Every structure is written in structure tokens, then in C-alpha cells.
Amino acid sequence: MKIKRTWIINGEKLEAEVPPMRRFLDVLREDLQLKGTKEGCGEGECGACTVIVNGETVLSCLLAAGQVPDGATVTTVEGLEKTLGGKVLQAAYIEKGAAQCGFCIPGMIVSSYALLSRNPTTDAAQIREAHAGNICRCTGYDKIVEAIQSAAEQWPVEAKG
Amino acid sequence: MSTKTPTSFEEMDCAFPSSLAEALDLMADESTRGRPLAGGTDLMVQWESGVVNRPERSISVKGLPELMGISEAGDELVIGSGVTHMQLRSSDLVQKHVPSLAEAATTVGGFQIQTMGTVGGSVANASPAGDLAPSLLITEGRVVVANREREREIPVTEFWQGYRKIDLQPDELIIRFHLPKKSAESREYWRKLGPRRAQAISKVMGSCRGQVLDGQIQSFRVAIGSVAATCVRLTGIEEWLLNRPLNESTLAEVEKRVTEEVQPIDDIRSTADYRRWVTGRMVRGFLENWLEPA
Numbered sequence: 001m002k003i004k005r006t007w008i009i010n011g012e013k014l015e016a017e018v019p020p021m022r023r024f025l026d027v028l029r030e031d032l033q034l035k036g037t038k039e040g041c042g043e044g045e046c047g048a049c050t051v052i053v054n055g056e057t058v059l060s061c062l063l064a065a066g067q068v069p070d071g072a073t074v075t076t077v078e079g080l081e082k083t084l085g086g087k088v089l090q091a092a093y094i095e096k097g098a099a100q101c102g103f104c105i106p107g108m109i110v111s112s113y114a115l116l117s118r119n120p121t122t123d124a125a126q127i128r129e130a131h132a133g134n135i136c137r138c139t140g141y142d143k144i145v146e147a148i149q150s151a152a153e154q155w156p157v158e159a160k161g
Numbered sequence: 162m163s164t165k166t167p168t169s170f171e172e173m174d175c176a177f178p179s180s181l182a183e184a185l186d187l188m189a190d191e192s193t194r195g196r197p198l199a200g201g202t203d204l205m206v207q208w209e210s211g212v213v214n215r216p217e218r219s220i221s222v223k224g225l226p227e228l229m230g231i232s233e234a235g236d237e238l239v240i241g242s243g244v245t246h247m248q249l250r251s252s253d254l255v256q257k258h259v260p261s262l263a264e265a266a267t268t269v270g271g272f273q274i275q276t277m278g279t280v281g282g283s284v285a286n287a288s289p290a291g292d293l294a295p296s297l298l299i300t301e302g303r304v305v306v307a308n309r310e311r312e313r314e315i316p317v318t319e320f321w322q323g324y325r326k327i328d329l330q331p332d333e334l335i336i337r338f339h340l341p342k343k344s345a346e347s348r349e350y351w352r353k354l355g356p357r358r359a360q361a362i363s364k365v366m367g368s369c370r371g372q373v374l375d376g377q378i379q380s381f382r383v384a385i386g387s388v389a390a391t392c393v394r395l396t397g398i399e400e401w402l403l404n405r406p407l408n409e410s411t412l413a414e415v416e417k418r419v420t421e422e423v424q425p426i427d428d429i430r431s432t433a434d435y436r437r438w439v440t441g442r443m444v445r446g447f448l449e450n451w452l453e454p455a
Contacts, residue, residue, distance in 0.1 A: 001174055003175075003177070013253060017408070019170070019171040019173075019175040020173075020174065020177070021170040021171070021173075021174075021175050021219065022170050022171050023170055023205075026170075042209065043206045043209065043210065044202055044205070044206055044270070044273075045360055047271065047273060050273055056276040057248070057273045058271055058273055058276055058277050059202075059273045059274070059277065060271060061205075062201050062202055062205040062277065063201060063205075063277070064170070064175060064198070064201060064205070064219075064221070066175050066177055066221065067177075067198075067221055067223050069224065088169065111272065111273075114272075125314065129272075129359075131271075131361065132271040132358065132359030133270060133271015133272050133273045133274060133359060133360055134271070153187075157277055158442065161195035
């Protein structure tokens with residue numbers, strides 16, 4: 001059995017017909033070929049599969065496709081490139097050397113984008129808390145935090161649209 | 162209807178009712194009934210890992226309007242079962258009236274788990290390590306469940322009947338929680354011990370609500386998780402503390418009594434010995450908070 005859903009994914013309207021309990025991660029990666037979103041642990045521990053649904057970060061490996069509501073706005077790492085904030089974040093991650101092996105980065109930067117869109121803070125404690133669900137085994141997090149602080153300082157560009 | 166156990170998410174069926182009435186109608190009939198699914202942060206993991214067999218059908222109760230919202234009703238807070246951890250921690254009402262619950266919600270997983278997981282789901286999952294349980298227990302509140310015909314109220318202290326066993330009939334859903342507010346003079350505290358602040362399941366955690374007046378303990382409730390098959394109130398300790406002076410001799414004695422009262426087990430997250438010791442320290446630490454101004 002399949003269910004029908006209409007979603008706005010990275011700004012584009014998509015009419016999907018999917019098994020209701022198929023993991024949203026598999027819909028993104030396999031059905032839509034959006035392979036930027038990664039599967040790390042597959043059990044909600046690592047945050048590599050983080051995407052934004054209606055403004056909130058969620059773990060796409062624990063999300064049944066049918067539970068993504070009709071009309072939902074979804075942003076994956078691919079969608080960030082289309083936004084000014086996403087470009088600022090990408091440049092800041094590169095400049096600060098925030099990525100090493102890179103596997104966690106799609107989820108990490110999606111969490112950064114969700115945080116700064118809501119609250120462009122440079123407060124390290126707030127930044128760390130908002131990324132506590134994204135595990136990185138390379139960098140020790142300091143450079144990631146620096147990159148997000150740097151992006152936050154430049155964030156008004158996004159607010160202006 | 163086939164009766165085979167699905168082996169993949171794709172083989173599973175799920176219904177998406179748009180109202181509570183519709184959901185309860187589905188639950189009422191054995192042919193349409195399914196495993197209630199809220200945020201999925203426990204069930205999706207259990208199904209994927211095989212710890213729990215995949216049901217043929219689920220009923221998604223996520224976001225049902227009747228299960229959302231946090232409001233006041235006299236001396237109580239009313240919290241819908243569909244309220245997420247993120248909504249709990251962000252709620253002024255919860256922060257003010259059951260502050261340990263708001264604090265507990267901040268320690269569940271990370272932001273992603275907090276935006277997905279719900280209070281009803283956490284309670285239904287009935288893990289002894291469920292982080293919201295201690296704060297619910299110390300309110301001495303009620304769980305409201307319903308089937309198509311009627312609502313039923315159960316004291317929170319009786320809802321968890323054993324390891325992962327709850328007082329819920331096959332046709333019922335958890336609807337909301339009625340939690341008596343703390344009084345203005347009382348305080349609540351929350352503490353969680355795990356290997357990491359976020360994304361870690363507790364070794365031991367707990368909450369307390371109490372009142373101390375002129376150095377004397379007027380009331381004290383304490384509940385501890387991960388030390389028994391369910392989260393437990395330490396009623397023997399609570400009774401012993403009543404009307405005692407809050408001083409070093411009381412603190413030393415209570416720490417010793419707690420280590421004798423709890424009966425934790427060894428498991429993958431910790432050992433019985435450590436848990437017993439740390440629970441004593443935790444309860445002592447709770448009481449020490451009253452030696453400082455609020």
C-alpha cells in the first residue's frame with residue numbers, strides 16, 4: 001500500500017506516492033536521489049541524517065514518510081546551497097576548517113542553518129546545545145562552533161532575504 | 162487479512178487519522194486497530210533492530226490536535242500526550258509549575274529527538290530509563306486514557322505496572338496528563354547521570370519536589386529512574402525525612418538509607434553497585450540544594 005503526499009522539498013513542489021512507513025531518509029536518498037543526507041547509525045544516535053521539516057530539525061532515519069505532513073516544507077543539505085544563509089555557512093565551515101572527513105557535515109550544517117534561521121546567536125553554549133544531536137568524530141567541535149559563530153555574525157544577509 | 166510479521170518498513174501499513182475520534186474508532190475494532198505511533202523515536206529503533214516485532218499496522222497519532230497543548234486548570238497543568246519534549250522545555254507554564262519536567266525534557270536526546278519525541282510516547286514506551294518519568298511521578302498526577310466509549314483516569318504512580326508494562330487496554334490511547342503544580346514555597350530539582358550530556362541514555366536520573374521551612378523538611382517526594390524495572394518513588398526515604406532537620410547528620414543518614422533502599426541491576430549502561438552509590442549521592446545532593454537560597 002502507498003500513500004500520497006505533496007511536499008515542498010528544497011523549494012520545489014513534489015508529489016510523492018510512497019509506502020507510509022518507508023523511512024523518509026530512504027525516500028530522500030533513493031527515491032529522490034538526494035544523496036547529500038547521510039545515514040550514519042540508522043538508530044537516531046548520530047544526527048548525520050538530520051533534515052528540516054517545517055522549520056524543525058528531525059532525524060530522517062526515524063521518520064516514517066507518511067508522518068511528513070501533506071504540504072510540509074522540507075530542507076535538506078542540497079537546499080542550503082540555494083539560500084544566502086546556507087552559502088554563508090558553507091563558506092564559514094570551509095574558512096574555519098570545520099570539516100575533516102565530512103560525513104557528519106550535511107547533518108551538522110543543517111542543524112546550524114535551523115538554529116541561525118531561528119536565532120542568529122554567537123553564544124557557544126547555545127550553539128553546542130543545538131548541535132548536541134550531531135556527532136562528529138574528527139574535529140572535536142571547536143572549529144565547527146567557530147564556523148557557526150562566524151556565520152552568525154554575517155547572518156543579517158539572510159534576514160534581508 | 163494476512164498475519165505475517167513485516168520484515169521491512171515498506172511492508173508495514175499505517176493509518177493517518179485526522180482527529181482523535183477517528184483514531185479511537187480505528188482502535189475500537191480489531192480489524193482496523195494498530196500500534197499507536199507518535200514521534201517514532203523509540204518504536205522506529207525497536208522495529209529496525211528487531212527488539213520488537215514490526216506490527217502489520219500502525220496508527221499515527223502524531224500531531225492530532227486533541228492531543229496537543231499545555232494549559233492550566235486550577236492547581237493543575239494539563240499536558241496533551243502529543244506535546245513534544247521541545248514544547249515541554251519551551252513552555253513557560255511547565256517551567257514555572259513543574260520545573261523539573263521542563264529540565265528533564267532538555268536532557269532527552271538532542272534537538273532532533275526533542276522535536277520528534279512526545280510525552281505520551283515516552284510514557285507508553287515505559288522504559289525505566291525514560292527521562293520524564295521521575296518528574297511525572299513526584300507530581301502525583303493522573304494519566305487520562307480513552308477508548309471510543311469513555312475516558313479513564315489512572316494515578317501516574319500506578320500507570321507503570323512493571324518492566325515496559327503499562328495500564329492501557331488494546332483499544333485505548335493515552336490522551337493527556339493532569340499534573341498538580343508545585344506550591345510557590347516548594348522547589349523541584351532534576352539530575353541526570355550519563356556518559357554524555359546529550360544523546361545518552363541515563364545510568365541513573367531523578368527528580369524531587371519538596372519544601373523546607375526554618376531548616377526543617379516539611380515535605381519531600383523523590384523519584385529515581387534506571388534503578389528498578391520501572392521508575393520508582395522512594396517512599397520509605399520520603400517518610401523518614403518528614404519533619405527532620407536539614408543538617409549533616411540527616412544528609413549522611415539519608416544517603417546511607419537510599420543505598421539500602423534501592424535495588425538496581427547490572428546492565429550494559431552501568432553496574433548495580435555504582436547505581437546504588439550514586440543514587441545515595443543524588444538524593445543527598447537534592448537536599449543540599451535547600452542549603453542554598455532558591
